[in-house]
Amino acid sequence: MKITLLINKEEKTFDIKPDEKLLDTLRDNNYKSVKFGCGEGTCGTCTVLIDGKPTLSCITFTAHAAGKKITTLEGIGTIEKLHVLQKSFLKEGAVQCGYCTPGMILSAKALLDKNPSPTEEEIKKALDGNKCRCTGYGSIIKAIKNVAE
Ligand code: FES
Ligand code: FES
The missing domain is CATH 1.10.150.120 ([2Fe-2S]-binding domain)
Structure with missing residues (x-):
């Protein structure tokens, strides 16, 4: 299924599986700051912000993030301009x-x-x-x- 997400203030459209997790969508599309750790919501390495709130992307369906503001580390600092x-x-x-x-x-x-x-x-x-x-x-x-x- 096609989905449009707002990631770091940019709209992007992806082809995802209905049960795809946000962690996988982000990592597969080069948001490599988002890390896979436990995969079951206990370590926090996969944290992103959704509408400003820390959210574990390994247990969040990508489809549930539609229409919300997603922020990854790439959206707040770069190598040239650190946060x-x-x-x-x-x-x-x-x-x-x-x-x-x-x-x-x-x-x-x-x-x-x-x-x-x-x-x-x-x-x-x-x-x-x-x-x-x-x-x-x-x-x-x-x-x-x-x-x-
Ligand atoms: S990978 Fe550990 S909480 Fe998501
Ligand atoms: S887990 Fe290595 S710096 Fe935190």
Whole structure:
């Protein structure tokens, strides 16, 4: 079936299977920042924003995203022009293998868009669904705090 999605402010039409997951549609179409981790909604590496809300694309049907605003990391920063959160993650060493980083940054962006001065507890709560196996989270929380301040 044909579907038109609004991804990073661009309308794109795809031919998808009726039960296709958004993660697959995005990765198959070169939105490679969206990572496959567990595939069952528990790790957060596949996080994208839908209408500004962190959403697990591995358990979201592509068809359900029609008519909504989808944001991936490609839509907020580029190698030439990093987003302020990306700069802060690099500065604080909050990126090790980097696998969790796109999802972390999108969850952080959703939080800061809603609440520009979150407490540490609010940051931890916002990252609750995003797992990181490398950093121990301290540097990630610090990177987000820097931007919040
Ligand atoms: S791949 Fe989606 S939550 Fe793990
Ligand atoms: S930096 Fe490796 S999983 Fe987070």
